[in-house]
Amino acid sequence: MTDLIDTTLTGGDIGHPGVFEEVEAAHEHPEHGPTGILKWLTSTDHKVIGMSYMITAVVLFYIAGVLALVMRLQLASPTSSLLSLSAYNQLFTMHGSIMMYLFAGPFAFGGLANFIVPLQVGAPDMAFPRLNALSYWLFLTGSITMIMDFFVRGGAAAFGWVAYAPLSEATNSPGLGGDIWIMALVLTGFSAIFTGVNLVATIFYLRAPGMTMFRMPIFTWNMLVTAILILIAFPVLTSALVMLFCDRHFGTHIFTVQGGGSPILYQHLFWFFGHPEVYILALPYFGVVTEILPVFSRKPVFGYKGMVFATMAIAALSTGVWAHHMFTTGVVLLPFFSLLSLLIAVPTGIKFFNWIGTMWRGQLTMKAPLLFCIGFLFAFLMGGITGVILASPPLDFFVHDTYFVVAHFHQVLFGTAVFAGFAGLYYWYPKFFGRMLRDHLGKWHFWLTFIGFWITFMPQYVLGLMGMPRRVATYPTNLGWQSWNIASTVGAFLIAAGFAVLLYNLWISWREPILAGDNPWDGHTLEWFTTSPPPHHNYLHLPPIRSERPTWDYNHPDAPTVGHGKQVRPRPGTPGAPALVGARSGEGSNGSDGRSTTR
Amino acid sequence: MASVGTVNAPSTGGDQTTRAPAQPKRRRALWLALVVLAPLVLAGCQIPNFGAYHGATSQGKDAFKLWQGFVITGIVVGIIVVVLILWAVFRYRRRSDDIPRQTQYHTLVEIIYTVLPIITVLVLFAFTVVTENEVDATPKGQVQVKVTAFQWGWQFYYPQTGKVVEGETVQSPQMVVPVSETVNITLVSADVVHGFYVPAFNFSRYAQPGVVNHFNFNVARAGVYRGQCTQLCGLYHSLMFFSVKAVSPAQFESWVHQTGGISPSIGRLKAQIAAHGPGA
Numbered sequence: 001m002t003d004l005i006d007t008t009l010t011g012g013d014i015g016h017p018g019v020f021e022e023v024e025a026a027h028e029h030p031e032h033g034p035t036g037i038l039k040w041l042t043s044t045d046h047k048v049i050g051m052s053y054m055i056t057a058v059v060l061f062y063i064a065g066v067l068a069l070v071m072r073l074q075l076a077s078p079t080s081s082l083l084s085l086s087a088y089n090q091l092f093t094m095h096g097s098i099m100m101y102l103f104a105g106p107f108a109f110g111g112l113a114n115f116i117v118p119l120q121v122g123a124p125d126m127a128f129p130r131l132n133a134l135s136y137w138l139f140l141t142g143s144i145t146m147i148m149d150f151f152v153r154g155g156a157a158a159f160g161w162v163a164y165a166p167l168s169e170a171t172n173s174p175g176l177g178g179d180i181w182i183m184a185l186v187l188t189g190f191s192a193i194f195t196g197v198n199l200v201a202t203i204f205y206l207r208a209p210g211m212t213m214f215r216m217p218i219f220t221w222n223m224l225v226t227a228i229l230i231l232i233a234f235p236v237l238t239s240a241l242v243m244l245f246c247d248r249h250f251g252t253h254i255f256t257v258q259g260g261g262s263p264i265l266y267q268h269l270f271w272f273f274g275h276p277e278v279y280i281l282a283l284p285y286f287g288v289v290t291e292i293l294p295v296f297s298r299k300p301v302f303g304y305k306g307m308v309f310a311t312m313a314i315a316a317l318s319t320g321v322w323a324h325h326m327f328t329t330g331v332v333l334l335p336f337f338s339l340l341s342l343l344i345a346v347p348t349g350i351k352f353f354n355w356i357g358t359m360w361r362g363q364l365t366m367k368a369p370l371l372f373c374i375g376f377l378f379a380f381l382m383g384g385i386t387g388v389i390l391a392s393p394p395l396d397f398f399v400h401d402t403y404f405v406v407a408h409f410h411q412v413l414f415g416t417a418v419f420a421g422f423a424g425l426y427y428w429y430p431k432f433f434g435r436m437l438r439d440h441l442g443k444w445h446f447w448l449t450f451i452g453f454w455i456t457f458m459p460q461y462v463l464g465l466m467g468m469p470r471r472v473a474t475y476p477t478n479l480g481w482q483s484w485n486i487a488s489t490v491g492a493f494l495i496a497a498g499f500a501v502l503l504y505n506l507w508i509s510w511r512e513p514i515l516a517g518d519n520p521w522d523g524h525t526l527e528w529f530t531t532s533p534p535p536h537h538n539y540l541h542l543p544p545i546r547s548e549r550p551t552w553d554y555n556h557p558d559a560p561t562v563g564h565g566k567q568v569r570p571r572p573g574t575p576g577a578p579a580l581v582g583a584r585s586g587e588g589s590n591g592s593d594g595r596s597t598t599r
Numbered sequence: 600m601a602s603v604g605t606v607n608a609p610s611t612g613g614d615q616t617t618r619a620p621a622q623p624k625r626r627r628a629l630w631l632a633l634v635v636l637a638p639l640v641l642a643g644c645q646i647p648n649f650g651a652y653h654g655a656t657s658q659g660k661d662a663f664k665l666w667q668g669f670v671i672t673g674i675v676v677g678i679i680v681v682v683l684i685l686w687a688v689f690r691y692r693r694r695s696d697d698i699p700r701q702t703q704y705h706t707l708v709e710i711i712y713t714v715l716p717i718i719t720v721l722v723l724f725a726f727t728v729v730t731e732n733e734v735d736a737t738p739k740g741q742v743q744v745k746v747t748a749f750q751w752g753w754q755f756y757y758p759q760t761g762k763v764v765e766g767e768t769v770q771s772p773q774m775v776v777p778v779s780e781t782v783n784i785t786l787v788s789a790d791v792v793h794g795f796y797v798p799a800f801n802f803s804r805y806a807q808p809g810v811v812n813h814f815n816f817n818v819a820r821a822g823v824y825r826g827q828c829t830q831l832c833g834l835y836h837s838l839m840f841f842s843v844k845a846v847s848p849a850q851f852e853s854w855v856h857q858t859g860g861i862s863p864s865i866g867r868l869k870a871q872i873a874a875h876g877p878g879a
């Protein structure tokens with residue numbers, strides 16, 4: 001391990017001189033580049049791009065959320081005439097597509113990761129800044145393309161976010177809507193792949209001296225694993241969509257029975273992307289929670305290495321469980337996919353106990369970021385337990401494609417992307433802008449979201465068990481489904497009210513800023529060592545890195561981590577609060593620090 | 600069902616012991632007793648159905664029992680985790696500026712909470728496989744029905760007598776089957792993917808182009824059971840209903856031999872929907 005790390009410390013030796021030259025050149029002109037609108041259009045700074053990603057993703061979240069509200073209004077009455085059947089099919093397709101492809105993932109791996117990972121590993125930027133900009137602009141183009149889908153003749157795609165063939169074939173879904181949907185996803189798919197490449201390269205090659213793999217913050221670890229999953233999963237989606245496009249336009253019969261093709265193949269390809277995608281969406285947010293809980297408990301993360309291996313186990317298992325979405329097709333090997341799916345509960349359980357262990361005997365500071373993390377724990381617990389139920393084929397048989405599944409995956413995805421996503425927003429907002437979000441408004445936001453969350457999704461479990469299928473715009477009046485649907489609709493509007501509080505909070509922080517200072521939470525990781533917002537190229541100085549929380553070590557030299565019953569201290573000769581070292585010490589000037597301590 | 604409860608009790612109990620703090624021993628013991636005993640007590644008296652149908656078929660009843668086992672396990676695990684979270688949240692609120700002990704590892708605890716979930720999951724898996732084999736078994740039965748799903752309706756064909764029932768959207772067709780006899784269903788699709796779903800049977804299966812699915816059910820009680828397509832299949836997916844009527848074998852025999860009138864005509868029904876909308 002040590003040998004590997006040592007070679008990565010000296011960037012010039014390992015065949016990537018270009019990266020460092022570019023960084024070097026830029027570093028000489030710290031204030032270079034345009035300002036204002038031109039800055040947002042031309043910047044290759046990971047912080048600007050990350051912020052663009054986050055703003056775009058939150059706008060898309062808002063749009064998709066409004067679509068959800070309209071659908072909930074429609075379902076509040078079994079005979080509602082608010083939407084036509086066709087409009088309803090378009091709405092849930094676009095709601096799912098925007099939330100899954102354009103919000104939850106890009107907010108995490110395009111936004112948060114882009115901004116935070118280079119800071120956490122002590123790098124001046126992402127490994128490939130121009131590729132990073134390309135990623136964002138592809139993502140924005142894809143997103144606009146997706147939204148444009150509403151405005152073409154025949155309306156938007158209406159085959160669900162999974163676009164099962166042969167429903168998505170030209171004979172069953174003719175028109176531009178489907179084509180534009182495919183093109184939007186091809187564009188954003190490439191954006192995700194490029195970001196994946198960028199993150200992997202950044203984390204492997206641009207870590208600051210001393211930051212061995214096992215000194216990386218968990219968020220960075222999770223982003224590394226996420227990026228690898230992106231590289232495994234997204235090319236499969238992109239190819240499946242290209243094949244679908246060929247079927248629609250070029251006369252191929254890859255997914256049509258008539259020409260000798262196989263509709264089931266589409267489901268396999270889609271879910272071979274789709275299930276890792278679930279973890280592409282979840283792992284970054286697990287990372288966010290794992291950053292926040294230690295800081296607000298004033299303790300190191302409990303079971304750091306267990307956490308890392310649990311993340312890897314989840315990623316590995318996630319590539320072998322895709323067919324649990326296909327239990328009711330009757331053509332997959334049920335025991336295999338059932339066992340692997342059930343086994344995912346094990347590393348997820350380890351994470352849960354590690355999170356609880358982190359809070360255990362800590363000093364919990366009840367601020368908005370921590371509240372959202374606790375909300376995440378409850379939401380994800382419920383989604384996880386129902387996930388175990390769904391992993392059992394005989395049980396999946398009777399809740400598959402019902403509202404039970406809708407409730408399950410919304411609790412999982414809402415728990416991660418929304419609760420943990422907002423936790424991350426409240427936590428890092430001071431780092432982004434140097435100003436605080438109002439904590440009391442944050443608490444309002446939290447409680448509205450939390451209460452709304454349970455009122456929205458718990459009735460959907462009941463509806464699913466009563467037999468209400470998903471993706472229906474209307475339902476029989478005599479089955480007692482309406483009251484549960486009304487409850488769900490009320491909950492959805494509570495969540496929307498919470499989001500309105502957040503918007504006000506953002507606005508007021510802009511109008512009447514409360515300055516944050518560089519490290520308002522007594523943070524643990526490197527990003528809290530630099531200024532808020534960080535300067536161009538992030539660091540003028542770095543502290544010595546001897547654990548996964550160098551900023552804490554620097555600020556609390558007398559409170560090092562206790563591990564395995566013995567204290568982990570800097571080696572004799574390196575004082576508790578050593579002199580600052582230069583940020584550009586990749587040539588080995590700080591090499592001794594990097595190697596001086598191991599646990 | 601008692602066996603599911605007892606298998607899980609030790610695993611969850613062990614967790615509680617190792618992770619709870621030392622101070623309030625008595626309260627902890629009480630919780631522990633509750634958590635361990637709850638499934639046993641529940642197993643002893645009537646286990647609630649937790650929202651699911653009891654299952655109108657013998658296959659559905661098996662799935663229902665498995666459901667009860669999973670939900671009880673889920674509740675036990677859930678309660679333990681919720682108690683731990685709430686305990687941490689309320690007990691360890693910030694009370695001073697002291698820096699807490701910077702504990703990072705506790706190998707024994709970590710091993711325990713890795714091994715116990717593995718055991719729990721393997722037990723759940725074992726029960727899953729047993730039930731799965733019962734639900735999925737397709738021995739030859741007395742009655743065969745070929746179900747063809749199409750946009751947006753169903754056709755039920757009885758090859759033994761040539762009887763055909765079909766209908767689209769709101770004019771939903773009804774499948775008639777005899778009570779307590781094994782019915783072999785062959786499920787296919789004429790166009791896109793559909794889902795054959797009877798909630799009261801605790802069962803659903805895709806009807807897919809290019810795939811022929813087989814399954815059985817033995818309906819236990821006479822009655823009419825509503826069914827619906829579960830897999831998004833296009834414009835009128837919301838309206839793709841059907842029902843299953845279980846009657847006595849004698850009634851079924853007389854019904855299935857009345858074969859006059861309808862001939863298979865999925866194409867005609869589809870053309871009708873295209874021209875006049877659903878239910879025309």
